[in-house]
Amino acid sequence: MVPRAVSLIAKRRERTGGVDAIPLVCSWLILSVVVALLAFVLYMTFVPGLPTEPGFTLRHWSNVASSRLLTRVIPNTAIVGFGTIFIGAFFALPLAWLLNRTTLPFRTTFTTIIGIVPGIPGFILAMGWIMLLDERIGLINNMVASVLGLSSIALSVKDSPWGIAWVLGLILTAPIFFLVAGPLCRIDPSLEEAASVSGMRHLTILRRVTLPLVWPGILGGVIYTFMTAVSIFEIPALLGAASGRVPVLASEIFYSVRPGGPMTATFAYGAAGVYGTLLAVPSLLALYLYLRALQQAERYQVITGKGYRARETDLGPFAWVGMAFVVLYLSLAVGLPILVLVWASLMPVLQMPSREALAKLSFENYHGLLEGLGGAGVIWNTVLVVGCVSLLVIFFSFMISWVVVRTRAPSRKTIDMLAMLPHAIPSLAFAFALAMIAILASRWLPWLPLSGTLGIIMIAHLINRVPYGTRVMNSALGQVHRELEEIAQVCGTRTPTVMRRVILPLIKPSVVYLAVWTAMLSFQEVTMALFLSGPHNSVLSVSIWALWEAGTLGTAAAGAVAMVSIMGVLTFGVLKFAGGSATGFVGRGTALPPPSEAQ
């Protein structure tokens, strides 16, 4: 017995001490913040008034459990969620195949453009689609109606959960694309080659061999995107939730936070917390399914060695069909909305395109744009936030993934799950938990600058992006052969040096990709930044939103055009500079992570 106890102690010491301490500490640091925020959100649901007041009540829960919730909010949310992934997958799966496994021309360019889609602010795209597809003013409606000789086409993107699903689906095609492309590229080629040798035709191979091998990866990507879809609020709000036509869970949170605007100046924090929790439930379920799908996904993967490349199908004469599909998607998701944006920026007062409207085109909105957006200070703030968030996300994701993938720490599975948690909780709930905590901090810890600073926006963004960051890093780290690390240790270097000199250079493509992706999403994030805004921390996305909300649509559009252009140029530039394109990232590190090493 005694020798056993001694060996147990020895084992524990071996696992938690030594060089693995730093990644472990960093991981628990960030995850403690996550858990604290979640606990705070939950706590808010039981407090009658502001979280600074005491008390306990179940009133919030009973208030929310109304029939409206069951007959309208939840069904709408379900339609939006499933509709989005249906449409997203409809585009993303063929695109993933076309742009990664065939000989389609301009693949790299297309992939990079798809990578930019999530960087366009959602409300811009929604607004664009209102102008395109609306029973009264929709450009598409009017064109089709005049062609068919009808007075109008009763198809609106507004006021219907399907319209919301359409727009969201177009936007979220990109994440599904990237999450699926990885596994698609890393299928063991011998499996497909065997089928080919035995005489199967291309399409049959695709259907019978490739698809079954990749479906866990697809499932994982789809589940992940479902969780994203049900927690987005701006787009449903614009397309019907604001009018109460199509309430979804995400908008319910927002409106419990700002119920009527001015008069009802006390937030129904409790209600917001309840909705947030309600949203978390299906998300957590989805999360569980997602992690299960992961375990299956990597069974058929190879670890990419030197010079490995998956087979590419030559499309031959059907290349034009593929091109048409890609161009169609890009037009719908990027082209048309951007055109609308440009149009809005060139009109002093937004009007539908017509002959007399064309006469009013001018660059007036671009004059004094910088000042209108808040000056160089706002630009600097944005650069600072985006840069720091990128670096922090990479750092913490790396630390967490290191613990999960490279160590044998007993808590690593818990850490992996906790790292995914923020994705299940709507970002708005996080944002105002943070806002409340900041207020409390300014009283109790006055030396800690949080409230109204850039720092708190950075924390919010960091927590928001860690789940995706750990997915990318898990996958990237999982692909670095353990022996490369071990031999470095034998050669006399400790873990920090090994991380810096051996591991990081090897996963550089994934790191660059993650940096760019995180930067883009942080750049255009509005909800949290708006909520946490204070006198000193305006960022570009908030400025543009404020302009738009205040009605200076022209300037807002001009600002958005500037924003999207800068982002596009920077993304292209960084990708070129860092060597390779988005396709290079797709092959490595954008896929689901491999199963943990112990198995």
Place this chain on the structure above:
Amino acid sequence: MRTAREVRASRSRRVRWQILVFLLLPAPFVTDFDAPQLLSGDLAAAAESPPKGKQALDELVAKAKQEGELVATIQSSWSKGLIQPLTDAFKKRFGLDIKVTIANVNSAQHFPLAIAETQARAPATYDAVQGDDAETMQIVGAGATQKVENWATLLAEINPLVRSGKVRPDAISRGPFQDHSFMFMANVKQLIYNTKSISEKDLPRTHRDLTDPKYKGKFAQPPWTSHWEIAPVAFDKFDKDEWLEVVRRAGKNTGAVIGESAAVQRTILGEFAFALAQDRYTRQIFAKDPKAPIAARFFEDYNELNQVYYSVRTRARHPAAGTLWVLWMTTPESQKIWQPSDLQAVPYGDSQLDREFKQNIEKSKARVIGFLDNEKTRELLKWYRTDEGRKYLDAVARAIRGE
């Protein structure tokens, strides 16, 4: 050697610990704060005589210099290009060489946080904040604003209109807001319509007409309650529940619930026939495009006069600087800077726009009601601060969305 179960158990124990710690963390911060009641009665304050005024002002300026900084808000709809001119003019006026930070802030969003700050006894993010009647009522009632000592004297020193006697101090700060909040701007709610989509005679005459099925989906209104909240004092016979039902039916009829300016934009676009908005939008649009197909009209039953006030925050970090700002923003000097672009009126001002604003109302013989007009309206305002009143407003806000 540990079994898998033991390992799992110890792991979950550790995780539970962490959660427990963080659950307990807010506990020490949650104590009982009382919200001091600051609803003073109606007092008439007269302007004091000049000699004391200058001394008071100098003291205030000296204090502000010591504080060294000012953090204030302006309307979220004001252009950011106004920040530098306002800052420069302000500093020049009082000879202050301090750091001034002005931010565009949506008061509807910020005020609840301001109240939370006050209740948590935390220092205020902003020294001076602006908001309309209803919003200001909330923060004054919650004790989130501080009393400005000697304000009438100071105002007389700072504002030439008050000094010359043209404007009485209680035109600027009165009723429940006396000593705390100072009015500097106002707008009146109006209906703005697209002349191509609908003719003037087809427009709804009263707010109740908005429940008519023929307007279904044809108009937009904002999510805030300013178009409906003053109704209780507009009618002799008023039933709260019945009115709520009216709001709800109108809400179900609404095409979209979006901010006033966005509503106006989309009305010009042709998506809606008309929008519930305010007077300044027509001015702003015509300034950009004189040929825009819009026009404005008053409702026949009532039109809310929406006034905007500045207040100094409780536990402001720079109260003296904040006070100077709040009082200075009532002056014509500051008005000259923001009025040309924002195009809202100052009720006691004497610029051309101000005069047109008053003439317009008089000419149309529209029924314009403001919250500080009389005893009845002031009581309503105070009622809206009570729990019962807040619940009603919450219900109105939800009814606007058709709930």
Place this chain on the structure above:
Amino acid sequence: MIRVVNLHKDFFTSRATHAAVRGADFEVNEGEIFMLLGPSGCGKTTTLRCIAGLEKPDDGEIWIDGQTVFANRGQTTVPVYKRGVGMVFQSYAIWPHLTVFENVAYPLSYGINKVPRRQVRERVQKALSLVGLNEFEDRPAPLLSGGQQQRVSLARALVYEPKVLLLDEPLSNLDAKLRAEMRVELRGLMKRLKITAIYVTHDQEEALVLSDRVAVMHAGQIRQIGTPRDIYVSPKSDVVAGFIGMANLLQARVERLPVDGEDGAVTTVLGRLKCKLPPPLSIGATVTVMFRPEDVVIGDASSHCGDNVFPATVEEAIFVGSRFQCQVSVNAHRIHGEVSKTRVVTAGQRVMVEIPPQVIHLLL
């Protein structure tokens, strides 16, 4: 130089616990090339990794150069990066993002073996010349062939002049001819540098060529330690015998004990065999006897007189270049034999098989 005492290591999987190493004991002298030989899964790689510090044993003690690197169940332990050993993996583990020079320079540029900048170049070039790769200094690592990568790996392990070199099947990934060449080169190099080495392999030919002493491992335990010749000629168990070279193993019963210079005899399925029997045996005891195929004399049906001669039929004769490997059946029992390439042997041929008593070895 290296001492391993009572080494134990278990691995836990979700299903069961697997005891990889169960009580390994051995000592390696300075300058010696020590081989850990055994089939896959016998625990040899685990033992090596324990010595390197890449695995933490559950029990036992390890000394390197007089210093305890592991004892007291981990309470006394020297971390990997401080153990001062060099290692070569089967997969070479060359860092693909560095050139050959950078790969080899790594230990001297960072970490515990760091030397001043100006020395680095000189020592790297010395190491590269040891393995014959000077011209490839600036080549990016992924552009090397397997053999070249292996040499880079070796150079990297030697550049900081470790006292001990650990090699984990370094030649397994090379083709047969290269392997044979490298074997000799490797031994020559290690002897020149007077380096102590522990070498893990499953290839018994490698073990015989390269090592000074061999430890044969099976199922986590060391079955026998000795020089290659000892292991080959006098294996102590059937496991060892079967693993090194080919062996004919027969169950036998002691029939007659040796007395007065006369050999003893045992009964086997082949028949009665005269052989040397070591003392403490009794009549009727069951033993295993072993003799190597190359010691079996296969002759024409007509010739042969001598002990242990049996008529046999050739069942199979496979030409392997230097000789024929035959299977002959004696008394309906097959044994392995060999015949020189100059003679022609065909299946079905009748021959006489002689097993000289001195080549018959007893296993206990």
